[in-house]
Amino acid sequence: MSFLDAKFVQGFIRMANDGWEQGWHERNGGNLSYRVKPKEVEEVKDCMQAGEWEPIGANVPGLAKEYFLVTGSGKYFRNVIINPEDSICMIELDDKGENYRIAWGLVNGGRPTSELPSHLMNHEVKKNQNEKYRVIYHAHTTNIIALTFVLPLKDEVFTRELWEMATECPVVFPDGIGVVPWMVPGGKEIAVATSELMKKYDLAVWAHHGMFAAGEDFDLTFGLMHTAEKSAEILVKMLSMQSNKLQTITPDNFRDLARDFHVTLPERFLYKK
Ligand code: 13P
Ligand code: ZN
DSSP: OOOGHHOOOOOOOHHHHHHHTTOOTTOOEEEEEOOOHHHHHHGGGOOOOOOOOOEEESSSSSGTOOOEEOOOOOOOOOOHTOOOOEEEEEEOOTTSSEEEEEEOOTTEEEEEEEEHHHHHHHHHEEEEEEEEOOOOOOEOOOHHHHTTTTTTTHHHHHHHHHHHTTTTTHHHHHTTTTEEOOOOOOOOOHHHHHHHHHHTTSSSEETEEEEEEEEHHHHHHHHHHHHHHHHHHHHHHHHOOOOOSSSOOHHHHHHHHEEEEETTOOOOSSSOO
């Protein structure tokens, strides 16, 4: 099978293009990674070669010898669909989880996303919790970013405000959403901060920058990003009309919803305002 015909590669390309169409990926903004299943690696093994080992910039022993499909650093999401072999790559990790090498893609040179430390540290946390988690997605979601200038940068506040803006939110992300204060992107420090939040949540906001989402597959991860960003859009619209709500979903409404939809909503998000 040709590399690009593999179903997981097609799913990856479609998700990147969906993100582009949402307007979340100006220039080279955002990045996407997928932890490839062993049987999927097997499907494309004849298309792979072994590049030079390079340091990851983080230690992820829990991901040793795994393969990832990732977007390239400086590559544009809008080009992924028309020129995937130039824009994305498959990487293999060494037996310590300290180095990677390119096995396919980036045919015109380059390296995986500068946020590789964040992606891989998040993958490691999620894999430890639930082997089914395979996708980490970073997008420059406009409305979430706008809110990081006006809401306190607290997990409780972002979670509660997003939950209130769309009834489906507490069902889609019942664990809530974490917030990382502004930090220099691309390094290990922001990767450590984000992966700490990923122990509790599937979503992390990067103040004045964007959002990270984790999930089991492309649909669930894209859907999570989309749901949180849509809720943020409603909040931005509401705040643009007036600063206070005439009515909203109350803590008791959330408790009723939790009962009927069989989700657990932590009480720390249902504080009295
Ligand atoms: P890359 O082009 O290196 O993936 O960086 C884009 C980005 O969004 C950095 O946070
Ligand atoms: Zn970014």
